[in-house]
Amino acid sequence: MPVAVTTDWSFRADDVTKVYKGGVRANDGLTLRIEPGEVYGLLGPNGAGKSTLVKQVIGLLAPTSGTLAIGPHDLVAHPEVARQLCSYLPQAQMPIDAFRASEAIELTGRIRGGDRATVRARTDALMDALGIEEWRTAMGLKLSGGVRRLVGFAMAVVVPGRLVILDEPTNDIDPLRRRLLWRQVRALSEQGCAVMLVTHNVLEAEKAVDRLAVVLDGRIVAEGTPSSLKAEDRGRLRLQVMLVPGSDTPESPPWLHSAVRVGNSLVTALDEADAGHGITWAQGLVDAGTAEEYALGASTLEDAYIRLTGHVSDDDEA
Amino acid sequence: MIATLDAPAWAPTTTLRSGAGYWWTGFTWMLRWHLSSLRMWLMLLVMVQALIGVGYVLGFALFFDEIPPAAALWVSTGVPVLNLILLGMLLGPQLVAGVKEQGGYDFVQALPVPLTAAAAAWYVVTLVGGLPGMVITLVAAELRYHPPFAISPLVVPVTLLIVFTGTMIGYALAHAITKPMTTQLITQALVFVAMGFAPILFPAEQMPGWLASVNEWLPLGPMATIMRDTLTDGLIADAGRAYLVVTVWGVACGWLAVRALGRRR
Numbered sequence: 001m002p003v004a005v006t007t008d009w010s011f012r013a014d015d016v017t018k019v020y021k022g023g024v025r026a027n028d029g030l031t032l033r034i035e036p037g038e039v040y041g042l043l044g045p046n047g048a049g050k051s052t053l054v055k056q057v058i059g060l061l062a063p064t065s066g067t068l069a070i071g072p073h074d075l076v077a078h079p080e081v082a083r084q085l086c087s088y089l090p091q092a093q094m095p096i097d098a099f100r101a102s103e104a105i106e107l108t109g110r111i112r113g114g115d116r117a118t119v120r121a122r123t124d125a126l127m128d129a130l131g132i133e134e135w136r137t138a139m140g141l142k143l144s145g146g147v148r149r150l151v152g153f154a155m156a157v158v159v160p161g162r163l164v165i166l167d168e169p170t171n172d173i174d175p176l177r178r179r180l181l182w183r184q185v186r187a188l189s190e191q192g193c194a195v196m197l198v199t200h201n202v203l204e205a206e207k208a209v210d211r212l213a214v215v216l217d218g219r220i221v222a223e224g225t226p227s228s229l230k231a232e233d234r235g236r237l238r239l240q241v242m243l244v245p246g247s248d249t250p251e252s253p254p255w256l257h258s259a260v261r262v263g264n265s266l267v268t269a270l271d272e273a274d275a276g277h278g279i280t281w282a283q284g285l286v287d288a289g290t291a292e293e294y295a296l297g298a299s300t301l302e303d304a305y306i307r308l309t310g311h312v313s314d315d316d317e318a
Numbered sequence: 319m320i321a322t323l324d325a326p327a328w329a330p331t332t333t334l335r336s337g338a339g340y341w342w343t344g345f346t347w348m349l350r351w352h353l354s355s356l357r358m359w360l361m362l363l364v365m366v367q368a369l370i371g372v373g374y375v376l377g378f379a380l381f382f383d384e385i386p387p388a389a390a391l392w393v394s395t396g397v398p399v400l401n402l403i404l405l406g407m408l409l410g411p412q413l414v415a416g417v418k419e420q421g422g423y424d425f426v427q428a429l430p431v432p433l434t435a436a437a438a439a440w441y442v443v444t445l446v447g448g449l450p451g452m453v454i455t456l457v458a459a460e461l462r463y464h465p466p467f468a469i470s471p472l473v474v475p476v477t478l479l480i481v482f483t484g485t486m487i488g489y490a491l492a493h494a495i496t497k498p499m500t501t502q503l504i505t506q507a508l509v510f511v512a513m514g515f516a517p518i519l520f521p522a523e524q525m526p527g528w529l530a531s532v533n534e535w536l537p538l539g540p541m542a543t544i545m546r547d548t549l550t551d552g553l554i555a556d557a558g559r560a561y562l563v564v565t566v567w568g569v570a571c572g573w574l575a576v577r578a579l580g581r582r583r
Contacts, residue, residue, distance in 0.1 A: 060427060060583075083430040084334055095355065095425070098356065111344065
């Protein structure tokens with residue numbers, strides 16, 4: 001199968017450290033590499049340092065030390081080159097209140113150097129492919145959050161750079177159109193773009209990425225394919241217990257591998273052999289009035305994420 | 319480099335853009351971006367500018383039973399400058415602050431546009447928003463006072479220079495200060511302090527001597543001087559120094575603005 005991949009246009013971050021004024025160490029020796037055609041997930045809780053890395057890549061922040069490069073180009077020394085080689089969808093909503101949807105996409109494409117015919121055709125194709133063609137001439141102000149987000153995505157990728165950075169691209173988007181968006185992300189990688197997906201939605205990332213890194217406190221604590229990161233959880237189950245609001249966290253039996261509480265949800269992991277114990281224990285909590293319900297299921301990437309970060313991914317829908 | 323024949327036209331390129339073509343593309347499309355994103359706001363801006371200008375021109379006559387011709391001429395030639403200063407130094411920065419608050423600032427900053435092209439586009443936007451108000455103010459002054467205007471063609475480059483200097487001062491402030499709220503406070507304070515203590519609507523001779531000398535080095539008084547020089551005959555004896563001061567401020571602030579725009583923290 002012919003794949004339009006150019007050679008040696010990988011994105012490299014090498015030992016990137018960013019210490020803010022005031023001493024906060026937001027990135028602490030980050031090293032990673034994204035190949036052309038690869039969708040790479042950057043996962044981690046809020047404040048882990050993901051956005052700091054992104055802002056250094058696109059030249060809004062300067063690293064304290066370390067290098068960033070795409071192909072033969074040094075992005076730290078030449079932020080103006082970085083702006084040409086990278087396309088960026090920020091997590092915040094785009095400033096498109098006064099634009100018609102198609103106009104916002106086309107203007108971005110022209111600013112990024114696309115010619116009239118290419119940009120127009122690509123805008124139409126993207127709006128169709130994302131299922132937002134009926135809002136072509138609607139003003140940004142009138143768009144729902146999800147449609148606005150999709151217009152933003154189209155703006156970011158209408159004339160894509162070698163590295164496409166997507167920060168929480170599916171926020172506010174309905175499940176059906178999320179799937180359409182992921183298809184376009186895959187189309188970008190097929191044309192040789194390196195895609196950096198920044199997210200804290202682990203379940204969604206599991207399906208979308210080729211490789212991923214888990215970032216915590218400015219460091220990469222694990223890197224690999226989704227299945228390699230799940231390897232340690234093979235043979236394990238996840239037991240999730242919904243506690244009664246206000247109740248204390250019950251003491252964990254010794255056969256539970258981890259227990260993380262977020263709000264009223266207690267997420268734990270246990271060996272398949274201990275499934276019986278788990279059900280008895282959880283049912284006991286329900287009977288004692290400590291818990292409302294529980295669910296036992298196969299372990300996911302989320303369990304690896306919880307094990308690595310001590311956080312539950314913030315968004316449960318996927 | 320390997321690329322297949324069926325790669326679409328939008329596929330990512332390895333060629334970097336540069337030179338005059340790159341600058342021009344960035345300038346024209348950034349300009350269109352601003353004009354589109356501000357289209358509602360620009361109309362409002364022109365109306366507010368006209369209101370401020372006409373209000374000042376008409377309101378000043380109320381200080382007198384019969385406004386002396388000299389006062390009428392000073393006001394008629396000062397208010398258009400007031401229009402332009404308000405525009406570049408107050409409204410421009412507040413607009414940038416507004417965009418920062420909306421959160422889309424990072425996206426616009428990350429677009430591949432040369433910094434000087436981005437600044438130039440912003441300058442033209444300011445001109446588009448400011449010139450109608452200035453013209454309306456002058457027309458109102460003419461209708462109300464019939465002052466002895468002697469408009470020289472130099473009024474065009476002088477207006478461009480005043481707007482440039484005002485815009486770049488405001489633009490540098492807006493991009494150099496991280497917090498939008500701080501930008502708004504500082505530019506408001508700056509504009510009102512500067513306007514109260516700068517000889518824009520009245521002759522510098524009526525100020526304390528030391529304040530008049532300070533103003534010779536600041537941009538606002540000289541802006542009014544060079545505008546007067548092109549709108550009247552004989553009101554200004556020697557405007558050479560004023561031209562120089564405004565130009566130096568413009569160049570310096572233009573340089574600062576581009577630096578602030580490209581600054582990484």
